[in-house]
Amino acid sequence: MNNTTTDGAELWQHFPASGTANFYIDFLKTQVMLIGRQKVIKAALLSYTDDNQKQLLARYPSLNTELDCFSNILQRIEQEKCGLVIPIKAELATEAEQPVSKINVIAGFPLIIDNQIQTIVCLALYIQHQTELNAIMGHLEWGSGFLAFYLQQEKNKRVCQQNLQITSAHNILANVIAKLDFESAGQAFCSDLATQFHCDRVSLGLAKNQKVELVCLSNSIDFSKKLALTTQIQDAMLESVEQNCLLAVPDESLDNQGKPSDDKQHTKAHYLINHATRKLSQMQGNSAVLSIPLYNQGQDEFAFAAVILERAGNMPFSAQEQSWIQAICVLLSQVLFDKHNAEQPIIKQLQNRGLTHWQKLVGRGYPNRKLAVAALASVSLLFSLWHSEYWLAADAQTYSLQQFTISAPYDGYIENSQAKAGDRVKQHQILASLDKKDLGLEKIKWQSQLSKLRGELNQAQGEFDRAKINILQAQLAQAQAELDLVNSQLQRADLAAPFAGTLIQGDLSQRLGDAVRRGESLFTLAATGEYRLHIQVPESRVLDTQVGQNGRLILKSLPNTQLQFTVSRITPVAQAGEGKSTYLLEGQFNNVDQEFMQRLRPGMQGVAKIYIDERLQLSIWSRDVIEWFQLQLWRFWG
Structure with missing residues (x-):
């Protein structure tokens, strides 16, 4: 196998540097030659597009070779993403091929880049010994490496080409933006396009009132609008604007009457009309003509201008060039529109905006806009007729009709607490108590004082001392008043609820032993119900x-x-x-x-x-x- 691999490597090194058109055919033929033509019944090279669709790149031995036998192995390779070998029936070999072998197989090998299948090589083989499969798979693996190198080169070429195109487009854009007025910007736009795509003439016209007026020519500032050529250019522009599409002469997809040359390419419901464009081409000696409408951003239904590119008839605009020129026009159309619109009077600008929105509303297309306007009109009509009750919403809070504040009856200390805010209490329920020790001593003091004064009063009465009797009676009344005050304070030392309700303020459980002053608010009681x-x-x-x-x-x-x-x-x-x-x-x-x-x-x-x-x-x-x-x-x- 090592000798076979070495020979394959030398053959790949001398592989012809064919163009893209023949590369895949030469690649597949080289694979067949390395494996052996007597072993290969059929061969195919397929690629996968970005949307995961299979595309046939080459087949062997002829363009009419049927490839139905590869459907099974393709499905399995797509699932397993590796090289596979599947036995098949011997009837695949034709009479011209070698006699029936011991094993007929189908082999397939994928090229996987970034976990995505890029290409698959499929072979229908006629082999004598199963050991030959190792060499065959080795050749397929070598070939996949060479194919990966080629695909990377092609990708690099495309990236470089795209970078050059983007750079040129940005240069044109910068040149157009730098101009202060629309006429200068249009002149720069036409001249840059003519230089970039080797055109003899590039024309720019503005669409107005179902006509197109020529306003700029490449490398020419002054031109007559009455010349037949000017009129024909305007007619060709109008043809593109009215059909809202790109027109090219010559165009490979259309015949001389402007009809699709291939039924498979007929994707529109009507044929394109390019009479004026073809006539312009004939006036210039069958030159290549490309007409492209320009649109304001977001208004792809109504073109505000058109551009026509003309060059020698032996240099027709390819499909790639058409796409690239159209991309440049899309990039610069908004800049040209803004510059032209900025030079219009304010009333004209408002009129143009209103006309544009009206055309979108009543013209074809823009279903979302029409639905939105219809919905807005329906809602407005509904609200103009819909009456309902007006309820004024506001924050609210419940309050009790009756609230009572329970205060400290005298200066003292909190002895205990039996209720707090949020508790529901009954009438006469004890809420808290004040310390009674000092009041008890005070009561004993005044009781002793009363007993003493009563004894002295009895003695004075026995002595018939009138003055002393009067003094002792006054002192006795004072002592009794003090005793009554102490008794009253003792009765109020237990703070009780005057009625059943809910405590909404007050929590003395954290103030046990704390001093309170007479009149200090301790509880607030709200009546329930x-x-x-x-x-x-x-x-x-x-x-x-x-x-x-x-x-x-x-x-x-x-x-x-x-x-x-x-x-x-x-x-x-x-x-x-x-x-x-x-x-x-x-x-x-x-x-x-x-x-x-x-x-x-x-x-x-x-x-x-x-x-x-x-x-x-x-x-x-x-x-x-x-x-x-x-x-x-x-x-x-x-």
């Missing part, structure tokens, strides 16, 4: 409200329940907060049973909606925007 609603209405909407309006409320804690209420009061004082001013409205609940009211808590928040009236739905949605614009107009222009 009776609530009012506070609604914060924005300043811009407060004039929509009035007492007696009905509304609905949904609380965050009860999102599935709607509560009915009536506006009972509108306060005249604004409240500022969160960057806006609001007015407070009070609401009274309607038709809410007592059992449900027991479930409510003070401070519950939600969203209230007040019914105002019926009006156009569009005015409801757009009111904020309209009022904002009115204020801004007043702010800046008064």
